[in-house]
Amino acid sequence: MHRVMIHPATYENCRKAVDRAFELFPQDITGKKVVIKPNVLRVSTAEEHIVTNPALLRAVVEKVEDMAPKEIIVGDNPGLFNYGDNENSFSKTGLMAAAKGYYKNLGDTSRNLAFNPEYMPEIGVSKEIMDADILISLPKFKTHGLTVMTGAIKNSYGILPGAQKARLHKLAGSPERFHEVVVEVFRLRVPDLFIMDAVVGMEGNGPASPDLREIGLVLAADNPVAMDAVVAKMMGLDPGRLRFLQKAKAFGLGDFDSGKIQIDGDFYVLPDFKLPPLGGEAIAGNCEIQKLMNARAEVKPKADPELCTACGACVEQCPVVALTMKDSLPEVDEAACIACFCCQEICPEKAMNLS
Incomplete structure (x- = not known):
């Protein structure tokens, strides 16, 4: 039996909900390395509510x-x-201050892992995520034009640095297959605890919609499928219709059956909640968005000879050994490059351009 907490909250008093979450889902944190991953879509303000609110992160x-x-x-x-x-996104949203000095650029280092060869044989994942003893995920209660909703499972797509996310979008080829890719990424490192910002949620064509919804809740769970099932039902969705939940259940990651989920708190369906199309048409049918994703997927790093000092940091940090020094300049093997852009993040001279 899974359990999902639904707790009333404001951004001013959300620490009470956080305390309750740790009571229901105890974590052995003493002496451990803890990584906390909010949902940070892009540079924005906290008032736009497209990222996990700084108040919840601070709590x-x-x-x-x-x-x-x-x-x-x-x-x-x-x-x-x-x-x-990364730094600009955290700073503008207020999440940098809320992190209280614990912020770290997860794009700086990457660890290469075996992946589903139907998409990519190998993939780069932020090293700090894989090294965490305890991983706490802080998703946002939002809709998503391609996966219909974004929550516990979709938030882990951010463990991938660089343009790999865009590349996987392209390789998936369809909304249904992208649902499956999201689960493949998620199961590389399943978080230990999920605490969701549902104080102010998002409806309509998320994940960056102007249609905001006052909900006044914080949700928590230690099972991602159960949490996302509850969120789907609150949105008025049958979770069994969402391909990523079907796939996650098939992998043994949890169950979305109501009879397998115990609610701690008061569950209710949000009336007239606006959803994007269930087939992913909101993004998949948008030619401009698809062109942009495809263009980003093809981007590769290239060293600027005027700035590069041949220090070799990029070569050492490349998780797939796609860079070699040639005539005192790093050169990329395009066939081996997985577009994680660790080389760009790590370069002390800012000499790695993306083109």
């Missing part, structure tokens, strides 16, 4: 501080197109 950080961890790291890899802009 979670302060709760974890009280539990004597060895180390705390706060980070994410924003959006499909915002490589190299």
Whole structure:
């Protein structure tokens, strides 16, 4: 039996909900490395509510501080197109201040992992995510034009640095297959705890819709399928119709059956909640968005000879050994490059351009 917490909250008093989440889903944090991953789509303001609110992040950080961890790291890899802009995204949203000095650019280092060869044989994942003893995911209650909703499972798509997200969008080829890709990425490192910002949610054509919804809740769970099932039902959706939940259940990641989920709190369906089309047409049918994703998927790093000092940092950090020094300049093997752009993030001279 899975359990999902539904707790009333404002951004001013959300620490109470966070305390309750840790009571229901205890975490052995003392002496451990804890990574906290909010949902940071792109540069925006907190008032746009397209990212996890800074108040919830701060409440979670302060709760974890009280539990004597060895180390705390706060980070994410924003959006499909915002490589190299992690700090700016955190700063503008207010999440940098809320991180209380624990922010780290998760794009700086990547670990290469085997992946589903139907898409890519290998993929780069932020090293700090894979090294975490405890991983806490802070999704946002939002719709999404391609996956209908974004929640516990979709938030883990941000463990991929660089343009790999765009490349996988392109390789998936259809909304249904993209649902499956999201689950394939998620199961590379399943978070230990999920605490969702549903104080102000988003409806309409998310994940960056202007249609906001006052909900006044914080949700929590230690099972992603159960959490997303509850969110889907609150939106008026049958979770069994969502391909990513079907796939996650098939992988043994949880169950969306109501009889397998215990609610701690008051469940209710949000009246007249606006949803994007269930088939993913909101993004898949938009030619301009598809062109942009395809263009980003083809981007590769190239060294600027005027700035490069041949220090070799990019070569050392490349998780797939796609860079070699040639005539004192790093050169990329385009066939081997997985577009994680760790080389661009790590370069001390900012000499790696993306083109």
